Amino acid sequence: MTAVANTAPSGADVLLTPVEHQQPYWPDPGRLADVVSTLDGLPALVQPDECDALRLRLADVARGEAFLLQGGDCAELFASPLIEPTRNKLRCLADMASVLRSGSGLPCLTVGRIAGQYAKPRSSGAETRGDRALPVYRGDAVNDLRFDTEARTPDPGRLLAAYRAANRVLSDIRRLRTRGRALFADLGGDFFTSHEALLLPYETALTRNDPSSGRSYGLSGHLLWIGERTRQPDGPHVALMAGIRNPVAVKIGPTTTRADIAELVELLDPHREPGRLTFIARLGANAVHDLLPPLVDEVLDRGSPAVWVCDPMHGNTRTTADGIKTRRFETIWAEVRGFIEVHRALGTHPGGLHLELTSRDVTECTDEHGPVRERDLARRYESACDPRLNGDQALELARLTAPLLRPGVRSGGLSRAATTLG
Numbered sequence: 001m002t003a004v005a006n007t008a009p010s011g012a013d014v015l016l017t018p019v020e021h022q023q024p025y026w027p028d029p030g031r032l033a034d035v036v037s038t039l040d041g042l043p044a045l046v047q048p049d050e051c052d053a054l055r056l057r058l059a060d061v062a063r064g065e066a067f068l069l070q071g072g073d074c075a076e077l078f079a080s081p082l083i084e085p086t087r088n089k090l091r092c093l094a095d096m097a098s099v100l101r102s103g104s105g106l107p108c109l110t111v112g113r114i115a116g117q118y119a120k121p122r123s124s125g126a127e128t129r130g131d132r133a134l135p136v137y138r139g140d141a142v143n144d145l146r147f148d149t150e151a152r153t154p155d156p157g158r159l160l161a162a163y164r165a166a167n168r169v170l171s172d173i174r175r176l177r178t179r180g181r182a183l184f185a186d187l188g189g190d191f192f193t194s195h196e197a198l199l200l201p202y203e204t205a206l207t208r209n210d211p212s213s214g215r216s217y218g219l220s221g222h223l224l225w226i227g228e229r230t231r232q233p234d235g236p237h238v239a240l241m242a243g244i245r246n247p248v249a250v251k252i253g254p255t256t257t258r259a260d261i262a263e264l265v266e267l268l269d270p271h272r273e274p275g276r277l278t279f280i281a282r283l284g285a286n287a288v289h290d291l292l293p294p295l296v297d298e299v300l301d302r303g304s305p306a307v308w309v310c311d312p313m314h315g316n317t318r319t320t321a322d323g324i325k326t327r328r329f330e331t332i333w334a335e336v337r338g339f340i341e342v343h344r345a346l347g348t349h350p351g352g353l354h355l356e357l358t359s360r361d362v363t364e365c366t367d368e369h370g371p372v373r374e375r376d377l378a379r380r381y382e383s384a385c386d387p388r389l390n391g392d393q394a395l396e397l398a399r400l401t402a403p404l405l406r407p408g409v410r411s412g413g414l415s416r417a418a419t420t421l422g
């Protein structure tokens with residue numbers, strides 16, 4: 001497959017030209033080619049059998065026999081005083097998983113937005129401060145958050161730095177697995193990585209053939225997802241994910257149609273394999289009741305066993321009068337509740353949560369009944385991109401969600417899919 005890589009036109013045009021498929025303009029195509037060839041020669045970050053193991057665990061979720069907790073940073077950073085130790089990230093997910101498990105009676109599968117979440121799709125190519133416009137920050141794998149021209153210029157060398165950073169985090173996870181028995185017991189015995197497969201040159205370089213099965217795997221992470229902005233059925237991201245054997249997910253926003261869902265199912269899971277495909281709905285608290293049912297229905301009509309996960313973050317972002325991007329805890333919770341209600345009404349399984357969160361005591365999302373009001377946001381706003389739940393908010397969301405998972409039909413989606421398949 002040919003990776004799409006945008007190269008810069010010239011000068012200020014870089015700021016103004018819309019980018020294709022969310023690929024940054026790399027000003028030095030020769031350097032990009034060198035980096036890709038270096039990445040081609042580096043060892044895979046994860047192994048095919050680990051991806052297969054996750055697919056099997058996700059099949060349990062597809063059958064309604066487990067719940068998925070997927071969470072972590074909006075944008076991981078290479079290095080910064082704000083960087084959170086891997087152990088703390090895993091502990092936060094482990095605490096949530098314990099609460100979800102004991103409250104719901106279901107096993108909880110934990111997957112981090114971790115060890116690869118270094119690239120961000122953006123709504124605009126430029127960020128303007130005062131009278132100065134620069135390329136927007138697209139994640140540490142592309143450019144630097146600092147607002148100056150050099151820092152914001154996409155640098156292909158950062159793709160190699162992303163590989164090294166992911167490798168370091170994976171080493172941390174492996175070390176914790178050996179030494180942190182209690183931590184891994186709370187995580188559910190195992191832990192998997194995931195990120196948005198956004199940067200095509202990077203993801204293509206880490207797509208490898210597995211000699212034992214003869215199949216291709218995306219070996220930059222266990223679960224790779226396609227974002228809401230790059231989920232076009234005829235786009236390069238869907239084509240790349242269609243060609244790999246990993247479990248894959250697709251984020252779906254409010255403009256998603258039944259026809260989109262139908263095409264995505266055919267392209268990404270033609271064999272209707274439980275655990276292969278996950279839809280991550282991020283529809284917004286106000287829209288979930290109206291928009292989700294026809295999409296779930298289309299999945300059922302297709303005989304697809306796709307897992308349904310709720311991302312209550314990305315459909316509920318707002319900007320304060322002071323220009324701070326935030327989300328209300330109450331609205332996040334309302335979307336989770338709506339998502340579960342829709343699935344209960346349809347007899348399908350509300351399979352999981354996908355959250356931007358941190359164990360750190362940040363003030364990025366407001367909570368009307370907790371300590372973070374709008375006036376507090378600037379106090380400890382550390383995210384490089386979107387607002388995350390802090391440790392207390394994340395645990396509270398798990399506490400509220402768990403009891404709603406207990407009653408109800410647990411195998412609706414798959415059993416209706418099986419019936420349709422005859």
Ligand SMILES: O=C[C@H](O)[C@H](O)COP(=O)(O)O
Binds near residue numbers: 074120121123385386
């Ligand atoms: O995390 C997701 C996206 O990258 C983010 O929501 C885009 O934010 P923007 O609208 O500020 O570009």
Ligand SMILES: C=C(OP(=O)(O)O)C(=O)O
Binds near residue numbers: 074121226227228252
């Ligand atoms: C960009 C993201 O989400 P979405 O594609 O749903 O906007 C994300 O989860 O980082």
